Amino acid sequence: MDKFLTSQRVFLLLIVIIAGFLLYLLGPILSPFLVGALLAYLTDPLADRLEDAGVTRTVAVVIVFVILTTLVTLLILLFIPKLSHQIQVVIHQVPAVIALFEEKAIPAIQAFLGDGISFGDMESFKKLVASHWEKTGDIMAQVASGITRSGLAVVGWIANLMLIPVVTFYLLRDWDVMMEKIERLLPRSIEPVVSRWAKESDEVLGAFIKGQLLVMMTLGVVYTLGLWMVGLDLALLLGMLAGLASIVPYMGFLVGIVAASIAAYLQFHDPIILLWVFAVFGVGQALEGTVLTPLMVGDKIGLHPVAVIFAIMAGGQLFGFVGVLIALPVAAVIMVFLRHVHDGYKNSHLYGDTPVDLIEDELLQEQDVGIDEQR
Numbered sequence: 094m095d096k097f098l099t100s101q102r103v104f105l106l107l108i109v110i111i112a113g114f115l116l117y118l119l120g121p122i123l124s125p126f127l128v129g130a131l132l133a134y135l136t137d138p139l140a141d142r143l144e145d146a147g148v149t150r151t152v153a154v155v156i157v158f159v160i161l162t163t164l165v166t167l168l169i170l171l172f173i174p175k176l177s178h179q180i181q182v183v184i185h186q187v188p189a190v191i192a193l194f195e196e197k198a199i200p201a202i203q204a205f206l207g208d209g210i211s212f213g214d215m216e217s218f219k220k221l222v223a224s225h226w227e228k229t230g231d232i233m234a235q236v237a238s239g240i241t242r243s244g245l246a247v248v249g250w251i252a253n254l255m256l257i258p259v260v261t262f263y264l265l266r267d268w269d270v271m272m273e274k275i276e277r278l279l280p281r282s283i284e285p286v287v288s289r290w291a292k293e294s295d296e297v298l299g300a301f302i303k304g305q306l307l308v309m310m311t312l313g314v315v316y317t318l319g320l321w322m323v324g325l326d327l328a329l330l331l332g333m334l335a336g337l338a339s340i341v342p343y344m345g346f347l348v349g350i351v352a353a354s355i356a357a358y359l360q361f362h363d364p365i366i367l368l369w370v371f372a373v374f375g376v377g378q379a380l381e382g383t384v385l386t387p388l389m390v391g392d393k394i395g396l397h398p399v400a401v402i403f404a405i406m407a408g409g410q411l412f413g414f415v416g417v418l419i420a421l422p423v424a425a426v427i428m429v430f431l432r433h434v435h436d437g438y439k440n441s442h443l444y445g446d447t448p449v450d451l452i453e454d455e456l457l458q459e460q461d462v463g464i465d466e467q468r
Contacts, residue, residue: 105280120415125253127418129260135302136161136261137268154266162258172329179330189359290429297425301396305340307389312336312377316349319373323366327356335374339381341398350374400424 116123136157143153264271279287313336320328335349350370357366396404404424408416438444 123415125256132261133264293429294425304389308385309336309339312339315377323369346378
């Protein structure tokens with residue numbers, strides 16, 4: 094029996110090692126498949142609900158696919174050009190931001206902390222930025238030019254882009270069937286444990302991806318609409334930036350309010366406008382704490398913000414863009430594993446007081462035996 098369990102564990106370990114090695118080798122072509130799998134995972138609950146309502150699986154997938162395609166098309170047609178224009182505006186405002194910091198912020202900080210505080214040679218810093226910031230605006234043009242010169246790169250890029258909806262459609266249609274087949278392939282001795290861990294990992298991912306990401310997108314819309322009502326030209330860019338930064342609690346609020354305050358002051362040159370910016374982010378923060386997070390995330394335990402940041406950075410460092418895509422699922426599995434290891438440790442003899450008492454009793458008994466032998 095022990096040999097069987099050992100061979101089974103070795104077999105599973107070999108599968109994990111081979112899968113990781115293949116992931117490393119096939120990374121350049123896996124991006125569309127992983128993006129499609131992510132979209133299928135996110136939209137599977139909606140397809141299941143439509144199926145429960147009496148619609149066939151294929152029809153439910155077609156409905157979800159049409160909705161998803163419409164949303165992505167609207168995003169590309171409506172928002173991408175505006176975001177590109179606003180990024181160019183930000184690039185051209187970099188010198189004004191540096192001048193504002195030099196003329197307003199530095200004197201205020203020195204007045205508060207004392208004249209002994211030095212910020213170095215600002216002129217050298219300004220010259221350094223001035224020599225590079227104009228080139229930044231040409232990055233997309235340089236990338237587009239490079240892609241255009243390489244016909245093979247264009248074909249590959251278009252093929253990967255067109256492959257995403259195809260992969261998403263078929264994975265979404267057969268998602269439940271694939272999950273069932275994977276469950277049947279598991280060794281029967283470990284199937285209950287793996288199924289339980291998979292369910293817990295899905296709850297962790299659901300709490301984050303299906304909850305926190307919805308909170309991020311909703312906050313992005315709220316901040317964008319609020320800044321647009323204030324009259325800020327960069328409302329879309331700054332609102333979406335604050336929404337994305339909300340992946341870490343309070344970071345979206347801090348990043349957004351600082352960036353929006355600088356942009357508003359540069360645009361209006363009126364300190365009163367800052368009160369309206371503060372009001373927008375105050376309303377957004379209140380909505381997040383009282384409505385959005387309780388409604389969309391609830392009391393589920395998702396990934397810790399620090400774990401999310403580390404997982405994404407580690408995945409990108411090890412496997413590039415593919416690593417970024419698989420970072421959160423892998424982090425969820427590791428988190429569930431560590432949770433069980435933690436519970437096992439708390440219930441083990443290594444943590445409890447009873448084993449220590451038993452060891453002390455055994456030592457005392459050995460001492461008594463030694464004393465009796467001496468007698």
